[in-house]
Amino acid sequence: MTAQAGVDVPVVRPRGRATRWLGGDGAFRVVVTACSAVVLVTIVAMVIFLLVQGFDAMRHYGFFSFLTTARWAPSEATATSASPNPYGILQFIYGTLITSLIAMILAVPVAVSVALYITNFAPLRLRRGLSSLVDLLAAVPSVVYGFWGIFALLPALKPIGGFLASTLGKVPVIGVAFSGPYFGYSYFAAGVVLAIMVLPIIAAVCREIFATTAGSWKEAATALGATRWEVAMVAVYRPSRTGILGASILGLGRALGETIAVTMVIGNFVLSINKSILGQGATMSSVIANEFTEAVEPFHLQALFVVGFWLLVVALVVNIIARRIVAAQAAL
Amino acid sequence: MSAEAFHIEVASDMVAAVASDAEPLPEIVVETRGLDTWYGDFQALRKVNLSAAKGRITAIIGPSGCGKSTLLRAINRMNDLVPGYRTSGEILLEGVPAPTDPAGVIALRRRVGMLFQRPNPFPMSIFDNVAYGLRLERRRSRRDLEEPVERALQRAGLWEEVKDRLERSALGLSGGQQQRLCLARSLAVEPQVILMDEPTSSLDPIATLRVEELMREFRDEVTIIIVTHNMQQAARVSDVTAFMLMGEGRAGELVEINRTRELFNRPQDRRTEDYITGRFG
Ligand SMILES: Nc1ncnc2c1ncn2[C@@H]1O[C@H](COP(=O)(O)OP(=O)(O)O)[C@@H](O)[C@H]1O
Ligand SMILES: [Mg+2]
Numbered sequence: 140m141t142a143q144a145g146v147d148v149p150v151v152r153p154r155g156r157a158t159r160w161l162g163g164d165g166a167f168r169v170v171v172t173a174c175s176a177v178v179l180v181t182i183v184a185m186v187i188f189l190l191v192q193g194f195d196a197m198r199h200y201g202f203f204s205f206l207t208t209a210r211w212a213p214s215e216a217t218a219t220s221a222s223p224n225p226y227g228i229l230q231f232i233y234g235t236l237i238t239s240l241i242a243m244i245l246a247v248p249v250a251v252s253v254a255l256y257i258t259n260f261a262p263l264r265l266r267r268g269l270s271s272l273v274d275l276l277a278a279v280p281s282v283v284y285g286f287w288g289i290f291a292l293l294p295a296l297k298p299i300g301g302f303l304a305s306t307l308g309k310v311p312v313i314g315v316a317f318s319g320p321y322f323g324y325s326y327f328a329a330g331v332v333l334a335i336m337v338l339p340i341i342a343a344v345c346r347e348i349f350a351t352t353a354g355s356w357k358e359a360a361t362a363l364g365a366t367r368w369e370v371a372m373v374a375v376y377r378p379s380r381t382g383i384l385g386a387s388i389l390g391l392g393r394a395l396g397e398t399i400a401v402t403m404v405i406g407n408f409v410l411s412i413n414k415s416i417l418g419q420g421a422t423m424s425s426v427i428a429n430e431f432t433e434a435v436e437p438f439h440l441q442a443l444f445v446v447g448f449w450l451l452v453v454a455l456v457v458n459i460i461a462r463r464i465v466a467a468q469a470a471l
Numbered sequence: 472m473s474a475e476a477f478h479i480e481v482a483s484d485m486v487a488a489v490a491s492d493a494e495p496l497p498e499i500v501v502e503t504r505g506l507d508t509w510y511g512d513f514q515a516l517r518k519v520n521l522s523a524a525k526g527r528i529t530a531i532i533g534p535s536g537c538g539k540s541t542l543l544r545a546i547n548r549m550n551d552l553v554p555g556y557r558t559s560g561e562i563l564l565e566g567v568p569a570p571t572d573p574a575g576v577i578a579l580r581r582r583v584g585m586l587f588q589r590p591n592p593f594p595m596s597i598f599d600n601v602a603y604g605l606r607l608e609r610r611r612s613r614r615d616l617e618e619p620v621e622r623a624l625q626r627a628g629l630w631e632e633v634k635d636r637l638e639r640s641a642l643g644l645s646g647g648q649q650q651r652l653c654l655a656r657s658l659a660v661e662p663q664v665i666l667m668d669e670p671t672s673s674l675d676p677i678a679t680l681r682v683e684e685l686m687r688e689f690r691d692e693v694t695i696i697i698v699t700h701n702m703q704q705a706a707r708v709s710d711v712t713a714f715m716l717m718g719e720g721r722a723g724e725l726v727e728i729n730r731t732r733e734l735f736n737r738p739q740d741r742r743t744e745d746y747i748t749g750r751f752g
Contacts (some may be wrong), residue, residue: 263554355591359653362549363604363660364581378594 189448196441200224205445209233211409211426213436226442230412232453234326234422238401239394241330241416246338247387251375253338254345259371270346277339285403288332293323293404300327300417308417321417324406330416332400337390344386349374381465388461395454398424423450497524499566500694501546501583501664506560508538508545510553515541517722518560521713523664528686528695530709530731532702534746537715538723539698543666546696547583548576565663581608584657586667590649592641592656597633600641600652604660619659627655628685647678654685658693667697671704683708702747706735714743 190197197205199221208227215225257269304319321327356373365373375383406419407429413420421429423446434440499522506519516538523529531539544550545558548569562569569579581604592600601620605611620637624630629651633644641652650670657665667686671679686695686708699705705712712735713728727740738744 355587355589356593358549358587359591359593359656360603361552362547362580362585362587363607363656364577364579365607366577369607373593376594 186448186451189444189451193441193444193448196226196438196445199438200226205442205449206232209412211421213430213434213439213442216436216438218437226438226445228423228426228442228446228449230409231421231423231426231446232449233412234329234405234420235395235424235450235453237326237416237420238329238333238405238422239391241327242333242337242394243387243391245331245334246341246390247383249334250338250341250386250390251345251383253342254349255371255374257342257346258349258374259367270343273339273342273346275339276335277343281336281397281399282403284332284336285400288328288400288404292331293328296328296331297321297323300325303327304417308415315414316416318415319417322419324404324419326405326413326416326418326420329401329405329420329422332404333394333397336397336400337393340393341383341386341390344389345383348379348382348386353379384461384465388458388465391461392454392458395457396424396450398422398428401425402428423447423453497527499523500525500564501696502561502563502566503542503546504561504563506542506545506558506562508541508550508556508558511555514720514722516545517718517724519715519723519725521725521728523694523696524711525694526691527710528690528697528708529711529713530705531696531698531713531715532700532705532746533715533723533726534717535700536721537717539700539715540668541723542715543585543668543696543698546664547580547585547666549580549585551576581660582663584660584662584665586650586653586657586665586670588669589673590646590653592644592649592652594640594642596638597641597644597652598637601655601659603656608660623655623659624652626658626685626689627651628681628688629655645678647674647681650674650678650682651685654682658689662693664694664696667695669698669700671699672701679704702735706731714738714740714746716742716746 201221201224204222204224205226205228207229208224209229210223210225210227211230212225253273257266257273261269300321300323301319303317304321307317308314308319310317353374353376356376357370360370360373401422402425405421405425407421407425408419409421409426427443427446427450431440431443434443501521501523503519503521506516506521507514508516519538519542521529521531521542531542533539541550546562546569548571550556550558564579564582570576593603595603598616598620601623602611602616605616605619621630621634624633629648632648633652641649644652650673654665654670671682674682683704686697690710697705697709709731711728712731714726714734715723716726718724727734727738727743729739734743735747738747
């Protein structure tokens with residue numbers, strides 16, 4: 140980190156331009172433009188595809204009726220009656236948002252701490268190994284997290300869930316969000332699994348930020364007689380905070396869409412919004428994964444496409460909002 | 472008559488002799504004795520004896536890579552953070568061996584400030600930059616900080632320029648202003664020594680002169696050791712100059728240290744002469 144401070148950096152000069160072939164610029168531009176266009180076209184095509192596939196259900200029940208109902212009961216669907224809409228998806232949107240929120244609340248502080256530890260406190264010999272270990276968390280397949288979640292995490296979370304229910308659950312107003320009983324499968328368990336899954340993503344980006352941006356500030360702080368801890372805090376100054384936020388958004392994107400592991404531990408309760416995070420629920424992706432192979436009721440499959448459409452919308456909106464926040468932070 | 476004249480002559484001679492001896496009987500603030508440093512197996516400094524006196528600006532000159540920065544960073548123990556760095560020999564502060572334990576080193580760094588090659592203000596407001604060191608000492612109210620912050624900015628010659636925008640980001644200042652802000656940040660904790668490692672090498676000539684002026688202004692209160700590879704700068708600002716050169720095995724050695732005028736006009740060592748006359752490095 141401070142090791143190179145005294146060493147002069149050689150200046151790299153651009154080589155003469157006149158003699159060089161410039162056609163590469165044009166070709167390169169065409170290629171990158173085409174690639175960007177492909178990305179855009181894919182997203183638009185996907186939205187259109189989901190809308191087209193869900194069109195019959197939306198025409199039958201009304202475009203917004205899906206969002207105003209929180210009850211998903213395919214067996215009550217008939218080909219003739221349009222109201223009430225048996226395919227309400229509000230509880231799934233809630234499930235997606237609440238599990239991601241729990242994941243971020245748990246993962247961001249831990250990931251930032253891990254990155255701070257690796258870049259500032261860990262003995263040099265251990266740094267590389269620790270980094271790889273954290274990266275390895277990202278390599279574990281989702282389904283393994285799900286399995287592990289069911290058989291190891293759920294039992295382990297029992298006492299914590301019970302504790303939350305008997306303490307926070309008794310507090311007026313916010314108690315609703317923590318009321319028991321706690322059986323295991325829950326938003327909470329899904330949030331914890333997600334937290335572990337997004338942790339390596341956030342930690343890896345933060346590690347890069349802490350290792351690169353703050354070198355000269357760390358020197359300044361050290362020279363002013365800051366302790367090791369105070370020097371480490373330099374890494375989370377405002378410019379880095381933008382980076383931490385960006386890293387969190389990357390993790391959030393993963394959390395919003397993650398399917399298999401969540402489906403395995405969330406309980407897949409689809410009939411209403413469970414106000415308590417200790418209760419069972421479902422997310423937009425979990426309901427699609429669970430039901431698309433056996434969607435036999437009228438408009439059932441189409442309704443799942445509607446869920447898919449709104450999942451995409453939620454993901455895009457969250458991303459745009461998050462990007463706004465980052466941009467606003469960066470402009471400060 | 473002649474006897475009397477003789478007598479007077481002797482007297483005035485003696486007065487002169489006494490004056491030059493006693494004239495600011497230099498109080499040594501920083502001293503290294505037989506200082507060796509290594510980066511791993513590479514010896515970067517060999518048997519360096521440097522002393523810097525109060526009220527004087529001591530310049531260290533020498534070709535690139537001869538260990539000037541290493542010497543400075545040995546004094547405030549910044550190099551302790553470099554893996555594989557070792558040191559032997561003595562470093563004295565006001566005649567007392569500099570502490571080596573973690574708490575002692577931190578206390579040491581509060582007495583010995585440092586200015587770097589590139590201005591490195593924190594990405595916070597101008598006020599918070601200057602207050603940083605004071606806040607490390609203990610929690611203080613904003614009101615408590617206003618006075619010392621203003622004083623530090625005054626001493627760094629920056630107050631008039633920034634007094635209306637203390638809450639703005641320090642990163643919006645020009646390079647020269649940023650370096651003076653870093654100076655104010657160091658001065659705020661009232662250090663006894665400030666180490667400067669080529670503090671003007673990234674500044675334009677006018678900003679450079681401004682910093683040099685300031686150094687002359689507060690040299691009576693703060694002992695300054697400045698590394699520069701610009702000999703004109705050493706000649707302009709310093710009272711004492713030390714010349715360093717790579718010796719055997721590229722280890723940096725202190726060749727000669729003398730009053731600046733002496734060193735430049737009547738170098739004692741052949742290598743010093745070669746260097747200052749441009750025959751070398
Ligand atoms: N952190 C470091 N690790 C290893 N070698 C270093 C380090 N810093 C400086 N050196 C070496 O020590 C020698 C002296 O460097 P330095 O003190 O920066 O010289 P100067 O400031 O006079 O240009 C050089 O050979 C340099 O390569
Ligand atoms: Mg140097």
